[in-house]
Amino acid sequence: xxxxxxxxxxxxxxxxxxxxxxxxxxxxxxxxxxxxxxxxxxxxxxxxxxxxxxxxxxxxxxxxxxxx
Numbered sequence: 001x002x003x004x005x006x007x008x009x010x011x012x013x014x015x016x017x018x019x020x021x022x023x024x025x026x027x028x029x030x031x032x033x034x035x036x037x038x039x040x041x042x043x044x045x046x047x048x049x050x051x052x053x054x055x056x057x058x059x060x061x062x063x064x065x066x067x068x
Contacts, residue, residue: 003019006019007019033057037050037053037054040053
């Protein structure tokens with residue numbers, strides 16, 4: 001519901017945006033990130049997009065809160 005509301009708000013104001021959903025599975029730490037970036041580059045991701053994605057990975061940490 002929140003995603004739909006946000007999408008409606010952004011489009012109704014004529015704004016442009018990017019939404020990213022990350023699935024942190026057990027394989028997350030096993031992925032060779034440099035290989036991942038090379039594949040993305042070969043798939044046509046531009047330097048600006050790759051730069052943003054690199055920022056998401058740089059010094060990334062994850063914490064989990066269960067039951068509040």
